[in-house]
Amino acid sequence: MTEAQKKSLFDIVETDRIRFEEPMNKHTTFRIGGNAECFVCVQSIGEMADLNEFCRKEGIPFFLLGKGSNLLVSDRGIPGVVAYFGEEMSSISENDGMIVAEAGATLAAVANFALQKGLTGFEFAAGIPGSVGGALRMNAGAYGSDMSQVVEWVRVLEPDGKIKTLTKEEMQFGYRYSVLQEIDYIALAAGIGLVSGEPERIREAMLDLANRRREKQPLEYPSAGSTFKRPEGNFAGKLITEAGLSGQRIGDAVVSEKHNGFIINEGCATAEDVKRLIEIVRRKVYENSGILLEPEVIMVGD
Numbered sequence: 001m002t003e004a005q006k007k008s009l010f011d012i013v014e015t016d017r018i019r020f021e022e023p024m025n026k027h028t029t030f031r032i033g034g035n036a037e038c039f040v041c042v043q044s045i046g047e048m049a050d051l052n053e054f055c056r057k058e059g060i061p062f063f064l065l066g067k068g069s070n071l072l073v074s075d076r077g078i079p080g081v082v083a084y085f086g087e088e089m090s091s092i093s094e095n096d097g098m099i100v101a102e103a104g105a106t107l108a109a110v111a112n113f114a115l116q117k118g119l120t121g122f123e124f125a126a127g128i129p130g131s132v133g134g135a136l137r138m139n140a141g142a143y144g145s146d147m148s149q150v151v152e153w154v155r156v157l158e159p160d161g162k163i164k165t166l167t168k169e170e171m172q173f174g175y176r177y178s179v180l181q182e183i184d185y186i187a188l189a190a191g192i193g194l195v196s197g198e199p200e201r202i203r204e205a206m207l208d209l210a211n212r213r214r215e216k217q218p219l220e221y222p223s224a225g226s227t228f229k230r231p232e233g234n235f236a237g238k239l240i241t242e243a244g245l246s247g248q249r250i251g252d253a254v255v256s257e258k259h260n261g262f263i264i265n266e267g268c269a270t271a272e273d274v275k276r277l278i279e280i281v282r283r284k285v286y287e288n289s290g291i292l293l294e295p296e297v298i299m300v301g302d
Contacts, residue, residue: 001037001080005058009038009081012050017041017086024073024082024301027065029129031222032271033073034301036082043088045188049161052186055081056159063300064186066134067106070224074301075271085133089188094119098152099192103133107140110192111206120197121150123205127213129225133187137180139173143209148173152193156185163188176229176296218256221264227278228261228293236293237261240281243288250277275299 009018018040024033042048055062061080065071085104092101092113099119101110111126124145128135136154139147151173154166164185172179180187213219228236240246240260248255249266253273256262263277278295286292 001060005060006038008054008058009040009051012054013040013042013047017043022082024068024077027084028068028071028073028224029222030068030072030224030265030269030274032075032265032269032274033071034075034077034271036078038081040081040083041086042083043086045089045157045163048083048085048089048186048188049157051081051083052157052159053161064133066103066131066137067129069129070134070138070140070296070298072224072271072274072297072299074299076302078301085131097194097196099194100189101132101192102189103131103136103187105132106130107132107135114192114194115199115202115206118196118199118202119194120202120205121194122192123202123209126206127210132190136171136187136190137178138176139178140176143212146173147178147190150192150194152191154187154191155189156180156187159184216259218258218262218264221256221266223256223262223264224297226261226296227263228281229296231291231293234291235261239285239289239291239293243281243284245281245284248277248280250274250280253277255281271299271301 020038021035022039024036025031063078063082065082065084089102090104092105092110094117107125107128107130111122114122124142128140128142130140135147151168154171156164158164237260245255246260247257251273252267252269254264254266256264263274282293
């Protein structure tokens with residue numbers, strides 16, 4: 001970005017919400033990544049529309065960040081603008097069983113809001129460390145449930161600045177997939193349809209899932225969650241175990257011995273360490289089983 005372009009950003013977003021050369025290891029659950037050239041907190045739809053349009057016209061790379069829970073950011077960082085929704089775009093409300101959650105809201109906050117309202121169906125998401133926007137893009141899920149089962153509609157910002165509402169069918173949800181991965185839409189909010197339930201049972205279900213996560217997942221280490229997508233008819237962790245890769249490491253990037261489907265950062269792992277380990281795991285699992293694992297973690301940056 002040129003100095004003139006950087007100065008022009010201050011006409012779109014307030015100065016105190018723009019940071020240059022921001023370390024991305026502070027904003028990803030992997031605690032890995034170089035600097036974002038420009039890091040911007042967006043507090044309104046208008047700001048997001050103006051920022052997106054400015055970047056498009058100026059040819060500046062634009063990346064929309066959620067909570068950084070499924071990302072591996074390059075050691076060389078991310079060029080251009082990295083934008084994220086601030087608190088003013090994180091509201092949660094309810095009307096007759098329909099929760100409306102803005103893109104910046106965390107899944108945990110939505111799950112707790114549903115509990116307070118006595119609404120069931122969103123318990124699965126309570127422990128997923130992501131935002132609503134990121135979850136819509138990835139059709140995030142856990143324990144047999146995902147966003148496609150509860151989302152009724154999604155409000156998006158189109159490249160021309162117009163706002164459009166997509167139906168569940170138009171979202172084209174699939175396993176860790178939605179149409180947002182193919183079309184240049186920015187998710188703004190979602191309507192989440194739930195049903196009435198007993199608060200105590202909802203709370204018990206959330207606690208049970210939280211306990212299962214603590215028992216089976218290496219939550220004590222930074223990671224991006226499940227490193228690989230679940231292959232049809234099998235499990236990535238099982239295939240990795242059978243390939244003898246438990247504890248395999250490159251630098252401080254390690255295949256977790258607690259759950260072989262996770263690659264964890266035991267201290268100072270680099271993105272390059274993780275990428276090399278991912279390729280070793282894919283190759284050895286393929287040699288052992290004939291199944292080529294597909295990474296679930298998204299790699300971004302130079």
